Amino acid sequence: MLSFKCSDVGFDCNYTVTEDNDAEIMKKVMEHGKRDHNLNSNDFTPSLIDNIRGKMQKVEDN
Ligand SMILES: [Zn+2]
Numbered sequence: 001m002l003s004f005k006c007s008d009v010g011f012d013c014n015y016t017v018t019e020d021n022d023a024e025i026m027k028k029v030m031e032h033g034k035r036d037h038n039l040n041s042n043d044f045t046p047s048l049i050d051n052i053r054g055k056m057q058k059v060e061d062n
Helices: 022-036 046-055
Strands: 002-005 016-019
Touching: 002 022, 002 046, 016 022, 022 046
Parallel strands: none
Antiparallel strands: 002 016
């Protein structure tokens, strides 16, 4: 499992997401960004996506 915190890429936001893999997290983060931060697809630049991937943390599932 991987988790991601929105605040780790600079938003003043307490959103976190935990999913099986980075593709699922990206999907959820893009939905969240569009809904809660008024982002659109063009705002998810390769550098933002790299930044998001770099902030994902491994979570042990018990
Ligand atoms: Zn957020």
